[in-house]
Amino acid sequence: MRGLKSVLVSATALALAQVAGAAEAAKAAEPVTMNCGAPIAWDATEDTLKKQYGAENIVHKDVGGPEGSELFASVVNEKTPETSFIVVWQDDEKRANPQTIMVNAIWDEESGAFKGAPVYASDEGLKVGMSIEEVEKLNGKPFKLSGFGWDYGGSPQSFEGGKLQQAEDTKCWLAMTFTTTAEKVPDSVLGETDIMSNAKDVLAAKPVVAQFTLNYMRPDAEPAPQ
Secondary structure, three states: OHHHHHHHHHHHHHHHHHHHHHHHHHHHHOOEEOEOOEOOOOOOEHHHHHHHHOHHHEEEEEOOOHHHOOOEEEEEOOOOHHHOEEEEEEEOOOOEEEEEEEEEOEEOOOOOOEEEOOOEEOOOOOEOOOEHHHHHHHHOOOOEEEOEOOOOOOOEEEOOOOOOOOOOOOOEEEEEEEEEOOOOOOHHHEOOOEEEOOOHHHHHOOEEEEEEEEEEOOOOOOOOOO
16 A cells, blocks of 8 residues: 555656646747847946856857858857857957847758747747748738848848838847748749748748847947848
């Protein structure tokens, strides 16, 4: 009888542990809202990041700019892609005052396929990995973007007055870049051309958000190159 009681107690404990684990997993899956000012303050420095996330979880490196250019930044949680993001500084020498926050998709190193997305979401609900149809729903209408397959490709050119249209006087500029995930991408959506999000060939290319950025619009700073 005592043995049976022990088995029941162990089974109950295991069940409770599984429930708790599931709850933690669900909690971990909830998006973490990110905007200009939170969780990275307007006057943040790399030392601030080290206090927030641990010095061992911050690395300053060349993250690569467009057309093969250098772009140095502080990478947070590089070893855990699900919680990683990049901070480009207005003053990179002092590593002070955020200029741009970058949140990137997680890619499979061997196949190059889309693997997942960090937990972060913008105030508007934008997340890396969203399909172009999902972003269109956030915007409330189709939008215009540049053709895919080049350094500045897949970037929205106009949200056509939709909900994602940024005000000219905004202090926090949201930008994003789409990449195609289809095995075969129609030639009509490639290169330096403007395309619409709801076009048949665009949808056939299966675009997803590969990166979103938050640009701290400071008087004497331009957004970092995308």
